[in-house]
Amino acid sequence: MGTAAGMKQGDELLALSDVHMHFGKVAALSGINLTIRKGEIHSVIGPNGAGKTVMMNIINGLYRPQKGTIRFKGKRINTLKPHARAKLGIARTFQKVEVFGGMTVLDNIRLGRHVHYRSGILSGAVYLGRAKKEEIEHRAFIEEEIIDLLEIEQIRHKPVGMLPYGLQKRVELGRALALEPELLILDEPLAGLNLEEVEDMARFILDINEEKRWRVTCLLVEHDMGVVMDLSNRVFVLNFGNMIMDGTPEAVQNHPEVIKAYLGEEDLYATRA
Amino acid sequence: MSAENMILKINNIEVKYHEVILVVKGVSIEVPEGGIVALLGANGAGKSTTLKAVSGLLKHENGAVTDGSIEFMGERIDKLGAEKIAKMGIVQVIEGRRVFEHLTVEQNLKVGAHMRKYGRSIKEGLDKVYHYFPRLWEKRHETAGFISGGEQQMTVVGRALMTRPKLILLDEPSMGLAPLLIHEIFNIIQQLNRDEKISILLVEQNAKLALNVAPHAYVMETGRIVMDDSAEKLRENPDIKDFYLGMTDFGRRKSFREVKHYKRRKRWLA
Amino acid sequence: MELFLMTLTTGIMVGGIYALVALGWVLIYKCSGVLNLAMGEMTLIGAYVSLSFYSMGVPFLLALAISLIIGFVLGILTERIFLDKLIGEPVLTVIMVTVGLSFFFKGTVEFIWGTDTRVFTPPVFSIEPIHIGPLIVGQVYLWSFVAAIVLLIVFVCFFKYTRWGLAMQATADDEMAALSVGVSARYVYAAAWAIAFMAAGVGGTLLGNINGLNISVSYLGLLVLPAVVLGGLNSVPGAIVGGIIIGVLQNLCGTYLDRYFPGAVKEIAPFAFMAIFLLFKPYGLWGWERIERV
Amino acid sequence: MSTTWLPCGVYHETYAQDHAWWQTRFICGKMVLLAVLLFGVIPFFADSYELSVCNQIGYTILGALGVQLLIGFCGQITLGHAAFLAVGAYTSTLLILEFPWPAWMMQWGLAYPISIVAAAIVAGLWSVLFGLPSARVKGFYLILTTMAAQFITVDFIITQYISQIGGRGQAFSLPPGTIKVGPWVIDSDLKVYFMMIVLVIGCVTVLANLLRSRAGRAWVAIRDNDVSAEVMGINVVKYKLLAFFVAGFIGGIAGAFWISNLAAVSPEHFPWFWSLWLVGVILIGGVGSIHGAIFGSIFMVAIMELLQLAVMPLADSFPKLLMDFLFIKEAAFGLAICMFMIFEPNGLAYRWWQGKNYFNLWPFSY
């Protein structure tokens, strides 16, 4: 769908180089370099307030860094607005669910397909021909690819605001997926979920990363170390605007500085499982 | 548990929102004086609602306890307003780190002391909070909306502490926090329980964590209590192991890579 | 130049009155998030009450005090009867209630006091202007300004240093969290309305002393909006500054622009100015920005 | 859409069926009945007064639809919608009166229809102009800029300048026969009624269609959460302006339609009060539902007419108190709005929905 021709597994998909971001005098990021390769699950961990969310916001355009470049598929995207970046294939979920509470699950996911709709306002107003046909095509896509994948058949017509938190998170993931992104930013997708939901969510993330149909590259921000270590190909550790390290999960787990700044000595609380 | 030293008794309550939506049904929970009790359960099971029923915040969301009773130190509180309940010594730490974003950390804490006259006691209260959370001292003049999630959580717990509570209702204190911070906050919670003799009713998704700090726990599903037992016993329960602790039958942790596409069958719901 | 200075001074002084009413407005908004469109009518009620008592021969200050007390009572009643039940309802609904209230108040005022312009007789403040350096200022204006400044100081101190002040701000920020630590939202709201009613009463009385009192004084309720928006909706100093700026702007436009754009420039200017101003500062001068930690 | 309650045995095999508006025979029957009522019963059994009330309702619906779109569906609070009605009315009037129409166009009655379209477009663009601040300004702050639209447009530009065109003083009078649609001169309440019905049905259909297509979803998304809407690839500014345009467009139609009912057009027809009134209509009807705009209009107009009816006989017996009764009416109206908001904060559409549920769930409550 949106895949750029010639992109292979392992090619550089997104690169931040020397990104600086400060709010007033407070430096949120000071010189971050991050490369995400196609097909990877790349996790970002770090203490609260380390700047993870800021980093995500920079990637999808909610913030503009003061210095540094962001390249996506080789193209500099510093100046693009979030909606333009979405069109390029960057989707995200939020730390606190940011669903459209008044809309049904289906409409939320339909909204994720916004950039794939072609009909204009006039054909929408008469709702004949193109607009109608398009609605049906997209509905089929949503049902077959997303609702089926995320197992949310029972709730498709329910308003999202009425759903329990875990399902809202799932809907949010579905909405992001509907964009058919190349890069999916998952900002704490597991926060506030119980183990069962965490397992499901982990399964979905793996599915969308590994299934041939999707092959979505994921950027995962998460505190649940069990999941991060099990799923990620690489882990990036951020501490107050600076990178501590970027490496394989095993290397990160044993890095003394990471343990000191983030993981703690005991594994007791590190993961819920 | 004998009936005498229970600080909080929830007797068979039923909670409805907007007079029609039944969320909690026949829930009974008891918290011993100076104890920690955990309430586990899936999202949407009604845990937060139960807490709000106790703290009286339910009325604010158009909810009401339509049956049963809640007793705090022998007095019925299910019909009282939130501020009366707070005055009696129950404080709820609402989920989602609800600081007063536009106030500074110290102002946040001072609002916690609203029920007292200003003066020395406030000073003492602040000192105590800063003693438990030295990090807040460093941030005390910063706007609470801009401090990190962990510090916000500390602010919220500190603010609760400022009310000089007898019972704290903690709603998912670990949500979205880094491992080290979770550790820190839970240590402080245990400390508060130990040193300040504050009873705690804890709602937590992270069952392992909850069962570590709480000697007794209740399990809630779809608005009902389905199980309650001591932490040790719960930890041995195969369903709890499977659904809440993520252990295989051999006591090992399951890898999240190997989660299967199986249909879930909960034995207790069968 | 002299004309300019004169206009400026009058603007500042009239702005003082706007600031007073704006203060009341901000208070309600700050505490309960209610965008009060009945402010003009509240002003009207306060003014008519003090005028009535004054006409009956009660000394002015006493009449003002009585009007304050009545304002206090009315404020609490209004909050209890109309707005208490709306806690938690969507903001627009609440706004609409204030619109309904404004009709209700207006109808009541017209029913009781009629639509003719009435003046304070004998005049409370001497018509004799005061000379400050090169400037000539009407006594009414000066007193209004002084009153505004005094109230400003009181309010700022209230918010900064009293527990109720903090509680009010906390309630505005997160009502649920405030409730959970024992802040009684009911008291907070009632107090806010009472104080706002009182402030509006003072403002209305002062304004009535300038041009006499009729139903058009309620237009003040609208003028308050640009003032508070300029200051940033929930900032007390913002309301004062906003009020004064609007006062000045109005007077300047009236003096200088009217000949180029005949007609209602004076009335339109604050709104037009505000609309443009907001483009540059979408949260006014000191408004609370939405803290977005996405 | 597909969330409607379906009786047992009605199921869908294609998405087209699932997306259809009227999915059961019962609903189709209801719609046929409604059509019969609107086209066959009301126009022939209502007297002139009742028809004029109907027209008033239709006008209110047309005005309220735009407000509903902005407030209810796009979350952009507006308190200046009467300005766009005014722009529509004045554009249409000016075009009819001042534009050098070729004689055949006049004869074929094309001037007025064309002027309606032009009015709609001009009002839409004017609305976009005042919607521009919405790119940066949010929430209550936006209220002020929309209020500015009202005061600048009606109280300043129209009162001070437009009204001076042609040296007519404050009002443009519309000589009989100028308002002509095709072969019909719109000169009776009945003809206005038919025009109103056609316009209302047209606008409601267009709006309803928009709401279930791409643009409508984008609007609702912006209302619910503008940040995540932006992240999902919606050009928030563009869609906000589009909402302003459509709202202004329908407002323009409303204004242009209303002149058919007036002998003269003057700024007093479009006061700020009317903007507030329209917001009141959708609040009482129910925010975020097209039904709401319709129910609200019916209710508000009916209330006003009833108050009128109640006051008139009293005024006859107490002529001295006539003035006072006006004030009582005003106070009563204000009180009525307050009470309605307090006891029915979700609006009539919610009641309607509840009523439907009451019967759908019969004999149970859930």
Place this chain on the structure above:
Amino acid sequence: MQHVHSPATGGVSITKELTIQKLFYDQARRYGKGRVAMREKEFGLWRPITWRDYFENVKYLSLGLVRLGLEPGDKVAMIGDNRPEGLWAEMATLCAGGVAVWLFQDCLIDEVRYILDHSDTKFLFGEGQEEVDKALSILGECPQLKKIIWDNPKGMRNYHQDCLISNNALMDLGRELEQAQPDLFAQMVHRGHGDDVALLFYTSGTTSLPKGALLSHNNMLTMGQHLMSVDPCYDTDDYVSYLPFAWIGEQMMSISCGLQIGYTINFPEEPETAQENIREIGPHVMFAPPRMYEQMTRSVQVKHLDASWIKRQFFTLASKIGYHVADLKFGKRPVPLIWKLLEKLAYITVQKKLKDHLGLSRVRHAYTGGAAMGPDHFRFFHALGVNLKQIYGQTEVAGISVVHRDGDIKFDTVGHPIPGTEIKITAEGEIITRSPSVFLGYYKNPEATEKALVDGWLYSDDKGFLDEDGHLVVFDRTKDVFTLRDGKPFSPQYLETRLKFSPTSGTPGSSVIRRTSFRPCCASTTTWSANGPMRRRSITPVIRNCRRNPRSTPWWRNRSARPTRICPMRPRS
């Protein structure tokens, strides 16, 4: 010895030559593209599958199996939820001359191993990852098992074992074979004989190992024909298939009857949505265990109590009318005109809507079986105007043998034998049956066959008697019947069923036990009758939350002790 004999009634000619696959072949040709054979709720739609699609799918699967090496008489096992693919697989097996073996979806691993091994299964159709995992883990212990065919690709991306093949790949193989031998399928279909084994059905063994009952094509088809001759169905009817295929009742409805009549079989989206999906379809024929009907009545009662006053009054009045009329009908007394009018009124005001809520508004025949059902539940449905009938049967007669007739319903009996069926009660009180549907014997278990089949009579192991009207009354399993001191037989289950509707018990077949703590709990102690679909639930104590304050009102008067729907909706701030 009582003896009842019903002569076989003619109808669709079922000869000894006819096999299920031949019938399928003819039906598919007859209906073709124009008629919907089945619907599956998938992707939010009731996706129609025409007879032509059905035929094509079965053809390719069947040829694929042949290509993999299926020989006539080989066993093919199926495990999974109710989905069209399951039925296709079964039909494909039959077309290729194989024998179909169905396993319960929730079979424990030991049971799966035993059945696969015992039946010499060569191919296994598993639905998805769960089934494949099960099969892979026992692969080494079932030497006959050659291939595992999976269908649902979820989670299957990392499975590359040689013994696995996907449904689609199998169909591709079939297509290749068709290219090579275009006539093969038709030849295959037409070679069998009605007395060949079609299905190998494992009956539960709560105490002993499962026994595999061999059912012939003829068994199945005559069974369906005889049932339909009592209660005719039409090819425009809808039926919802949601009970496990491994239960004979479901086979009877989907294959025996479905294929003969050609009605549309609908499959729910997910097992959890079955109830809702049934309501959407509004089937004409229904077969469900008593549990489901009991659940319906209970939910109606609860909802009724929670309804507003006016609604309650209407409901009460309507049900009074309904009960009165139903009782008249039960007693075979004429219904006076006034009551007919009242019944009409009750129908318009309440029952129509109520039936709609339950998904029963189109139902012509509703059957219940597998276990006994409380008379009050029975009355409830008749009062509602639902033609609910009790049936009696077992796997060994390929479905059912006894059913109520229209207008002759006694709720403590199971009715008369269907045509072609003879029922006798032995001296010991055991029910024995003879009919063309009686099975061929147990697979690899001659002793058991000998015990069950004597001179063509099937010994059911159930105690019962025939009442004065010739209705059969089933008492209980032989082993569960106790003898009282005075020599009378006594069946706890029989008693319990009659207590089921008593307002003091919360859950079906439950008894309230007071534990040592203050908290009374309801624990299910019933064992479902052996043929019941829910046998897996047996014995496990089910904890229901019936917590309450011991000092509050007596719990049966306490509203909160009632089971109530918990609304999952939770307003979030």
